[in-house]
Ligand code: SF4
């Protein structure tokens with residue numbers, strides 16, 4: 001890819017350096033150890049965390065933030081464990097993903113992956129109940145991912161038919177399963193849900 | 209024995225998909241004479257979905273604070289809960305300002321860094337120890353086992369308690385209870401794909417396939433693991449992986465606490481072995 005020097009943003013690396021987990025970015029000496037051990041690179045040869053770091057250091061802000069590969073990292077931390085320069089590679093990628101979400105909110109880029117929707121739906125259930133609520137998560141995620149309620153229900157059925165039935169038959173979800181009559185169908189709620197609300201509010205304020 | 213009582217954080221999957229991990233953990237610790245006090249009204253750790261460290265710290269400060277009130281170290285069977293608890297503990301211990309800021313959100317989040325988060329495998333092998341466990345074994349689990357550790361026990365270095373590339377604690381426990389470890393080093397700590405299941409199922413299935421395939425080719429009777437997300441991916445989703453990729457594994461997946469429980473003479477129902485998705489009957493035949 002040709003680099004247009006006049007489009008580079010020399011401040012981009014500082015945006016990453018200033019975030020928790022991004023502190024050691026500039027120690028990277030481009031050895032590729034991170035990429036060689038990555039299980040995603042093994043499946044998708046073009047996936048390259050070393051290159052994402054190089055482009056970040058160069059200031060290729062828009063290219064980095066709109067790179068769809070950001071969203072296929074499995075957060076396994078193999079890269080982090082192996083980096084000889086103590087770059088917390090896994091966390092650097094997480095920092096860049098969060099910067100990408102902010103850039104999308106600001107209308108600068110468009111994220112093609114459904115992963116932010118999934119993470120948001122997951123955290124909504126935590127905020128609301130204090131614990132993960134699988135069904136609540138699915139009911140928010142699928143319609144948003146598919147663009148409509150009906151398409152969402154269809155995709156959800158597709159993913160959950162076999163799996164949901166297995167969970168039901170094993171007494172892990174559904175009426176009469178597990179410890180409770182409606183295990184998994186109803187949300188498991190904690191009493192101090194107001195604290196959850198306060199936590200999420202604090203995080204939101206801090207992000208500003 | 210150095211440990212008598214621990215705070216216990218079961219984690220969200222303990223209520224549904226990883227019910228058997230929860231059941232077997234409770235049963236094993238009861239048998240070993242270690243009292244588990246469930247963290248009252250525990251909350252979700254944020255899992256891998258909370259990418260903002262501040263959110264992770266605040267969520268986990270609450271669970272840590274509840275355990276700290278009882279002056280108990282906190283143990284969890286979930287690798288991701290462990291990772292989030294441990295990094296929160298590190299961050300809050302090192303940063304007084306952050307501690308104060310989190311306490312200011314709500315008094316229930318006041319954590320002073322006086323306890324230690326632990327994963328079940330760490331407690332079993334390093335705190336209770338092989339000698340103590342050995343003295344309580346009544347049966348032999350004569351299985352060929354593929355020991356699968358997944359991501360967060362040996363990585364990242366900041367919170368790891370076993371080797372990142374060639375961890376040994378589960379191997380040792382399997383040998384202790386009469387099992388044999390099949391050659392599995394290449395896969396022991398390779399990601400199962402779990403975090404991508406809902407957004408890139410195709411990649412997640414491929415990652416799971418590699419692990420299942422290697423275990424099968426190595427002649428394993430089962431895969432042993434220590435994380436509910438790995439359990440979800442390799443056990444609950446195994447029929448989906450088989451269907452999507454047109455392969456057949458029928459590889460039983462068991463939590464390490466279920467295997468240990470069998471060797472301790474605990475009834476298989478109490479260990480939830482009827483709740484694993486891939487049938488575990490063949491495993492029970494090899495408990496003598
Ligand atoms: S392993 Fe570390 S130093 Fe090497 S390329 Fe990756 S981030 Fe840079």
Ligand code: SF4
Nearest residue numbers: 038073074076077079
């Ligand atoms: S954390 Fe992401 S980039 Fe690093 S090795 Fe794992 S999948 Fe690859």
